[in-house]
Amino acid sequence: MGSTTEGRALFTRQSSGLVREVSVTNALFFNTAAFIGAGVGWYPVFYSLAFVPIGVAGFTTYGWGAIIVGAFCVLLALIYASLTSVMPRSGGDYVFTSRIVPRIGxxxxxxxxxxxxxxxxxxxxxxxxxxxxxxxxxxxxxxxxTGSEFFNGANTWFTDDTGAVTGAPGFIASLIVLGLVAFITFQPVRRFHSIVTGLAVLGLVGAALMFVVGMVAITPESFAANLPTYTGGLTVDQLAAAGATAGFKGEGINLDPSTFAFIAGIVLLNYIGFQYSAYISGEIRGNVRRGIIIALLGALLIAVLMNSVYTDFISYRLGLDAQVAWGGQYWGFISDPPLALGQPNSMPLTGAIAAPGLWPIWTLVSLAVTLFPFLLCPVYIAFLSRLQLAWSLDRQVPEWFGAVSERLRAPANAILAAIVVAAVFALFQNFAILPSIGLGFLAPVDGKLNLVSTLWFSILAAGLTWIMPGINALLVRFTRPDIARDAPWGNLLPILGIVWLVFSVVLYWFAGINPILNFVGIGEAEGQLDYLNRTGVTMTLLIFALGIAIYAIQSFRNRRAGIDTSLMYRELPPD
Structure with a gap:
């Protein structure tokens, strides 16, 4: 009786309220939907995001980055599967770190x-x-x-008078998308995962259709011949020349970490999510270790193939140098010539240029690949809600965030909170509100959050998420032998941890910390503060500071309530 009373006093409740209803197949497609996002149609656009030369040695520099990072991520998958087997709780690495790392965990x-x-x-x-x-x-x-005037004017859909998807039209469109996301995430768990699995399969069928038809119907000659017709005379050679002038043309593969780490960072951005089933492990039924390892390695295999074979081979059929340069146009690295067709080089679009007679197929592919950036959103919202549930059980946030709906069998308040914050981000993206609330430095160009800075912020802010699994694997046998004793391949965990830790720290040093210290800005006249603002560093520092403040406040409240948190973190959260 004493132990029960003590457990009730430590945690906000004795049970998480979740039910194990997620199958291995559901977990696999949950991970797949979490990492693909825009990439399934846009992977060629990401060649140039790191702003380093792209060469070829069988695969492109980016393709080799996908393969090399994927090989290291196998170690990460094994670490997650091992730790999840002995700590099958929703919250993933938050639960691991808080229980394994001594004192400051x-x-x-x-x-x-x-x-x-x-x-x-x-x-x-x-x-x-x-x-x-x-x-x-x-x-x-x-x-x-079809030559339809209405569809040829699609660039004006959802745009304001500047021709950009922003302002009131952009915000309304974003709210409609978020409304559909909310509709899916507020479904009962089993139905939610059925929807995610079904839509993910449909999206992958579209990607497979793109690859098969593209490899047969697309040729460099047809793309080069047709491109000027739709771009006002812009040719493949002109695009490639602009890319070479901007510094995107590479010879062979350069694995020097000072440059290759930037490519690896973009690959990690495109891989993040393949491990997210570990964060819902408290809901996976059956053998958790088997389910997690299949879901993680299966999603990782799809990620590697799509970021290497799928992307490189289609780009070779279109002309690689022009594809790299077109992506550079979209990210703003190349302004002359202006962005071709006013759109990024999405695979269905370039396929339609190369083989316009197959437009019904490219239309189906385009609709299918549109599913993935949409589908990523409800998957992320679900993952974030389980993270909030874990915080709530540990009294890191108020219990309200962890309240589990009996109908949904999911933390409904946490889902709502995540959607509201996503809507606030959309507000800041579409209206120049930040300067009026004293945060204009986060959006130095026009007062609005821009897509590039949010991507770099995502890479920087996720640093601990990539690094800490290595530390946890290294420490668990020494700090929590009671947990490590039953962990699969427990004797190998320190080795897996060291190798992954070296990889992740080296990557973040060269792609994150070192550029900040050395001020690697593109514009010579750009000031240090402008560089930090443009690349998302300032936003990252603010989020860290806010997190520290919230932790301090909650620690004070818990001490005032007489909660012994040091004892709480010696135990696993309620199942």
């Missing part, structure tokens, strides 16, 4: 998961406008195939 675990939450919200903020952008692209595909 609760603080580090909170900060790790807090920054991950905002990195994820920033990714949602990136994906929501892409859903709208993909609808425009679908219209352009139909216009190319």
């Amino acid at each position: 609760p603080f580090v675990g909170w900060l790790e998961s807090w920054t991950l939450a905002f990195a994820s919200l920033a990714i949602i903020a990136f994906e929501v406008p892409i859903v709208v952008r993909n609808l425009q692209i679908t219209g352009r595909v139909i216009g190319i195939g």
Whole structure:
């Protein structure tokens, strides 16, 4: 009786309220939907985001980055599967860090998961406008195939008088997307995962159709011959020359960490999410270890293939140098010539240019790949709600966030909170509100959050999420032998942890910390503060500071209530 009373006093309740209703298949497609997002149609756009030369040695620099990072991520998958087997609780690495790292574990675990939450919200903020952008692209595909004036004018859909998806039209479109996201996430758990699995399968069928038809119907010659027709005379050679002038042309593969780490960072951005079933492990039925390892390694295999074979081979059929340069146009690295067709080089769009007679197929592909940036959003909201539930059980946030709805069998308040914050991000993206509330330095160009800065913020803010699993694997046998004793491949965990830790720390040093210290800005006249603001560093520091403040406040409240949190973190949260 004493132990029961003590447990009730430590945690906010004795049971999480969740039910194990998620199958291995559901977990696999949950992970797949979490990492793909815009990438399934936009992967060629990401060649140039790191702003480093792209060379070829079988695969491109980016393709090799996908393969190398994927090989290291196998170690991460094994770490997650091992720790989840002995700590099958929703909350993922937050639970691991807070229980494994001595003394400062609760603080580090909170900060790790807090920054991950905002990195994820920033990714949602990136994906929501892409859903709208993909609808425009679908219209352009139909216009190319039919010559319809209405569809050829799709670039004006959902835009304000500047021609950009912003302002009132952009915000309304974002709210509609978030409304559909809310409709899916407020479904009971089993139905939610059925929807996610079904839509993910449909999206992957579209990607497979893109690859098979693209490899047969697209040729460099047909794309080069047709491109000027739709771009006002802009040729493949002119695009490639602009890319070379901007510094995107590479010779061979350069694995020097000072440059390759930037590519690896973009790959990590496109891989994040493949491990998210570990954060819902408290709901996976059957053998948790088997379910997690299949879900993680299966999603990782899809991620590697899509970021290497799928992307590189289609880009070779279109002309790689021009594709890299077109992506550079979209990110703003190349302003002359202006952005071709006013759109990024989405695969269905470039397929329609190369083979306009197949426009019905490209239209179906475009609609299918539009599913993934949309589908990422409810998956992220679900993952964030389980993170909030774990915080609530540990008294890191008020119990309200962890209240589980009997109908949904999910933390409904946490779902609502995540959607509201996503809507606030959309507000800041579409209206120049930040300067009026004293945060104009976060959006130095026009007072609005921009997509590039939110992406770099996501990479930086997720740093602890990538690094801490290595530390946890290294420490668990020494700090929590009671847990490590039953962990699968427990004797190998320290080795897995060291290798992953070296990889992640080296990557973040060269792609994150070192550029900040050395001020690697593109513009010579750019000031240090402008660089920090533009690249999302300032926003990252603010989120860290806010997380520290919230932790301090909650620690004070818990001490005042007589809660022995040091004892609480020696135990696992309620199942």
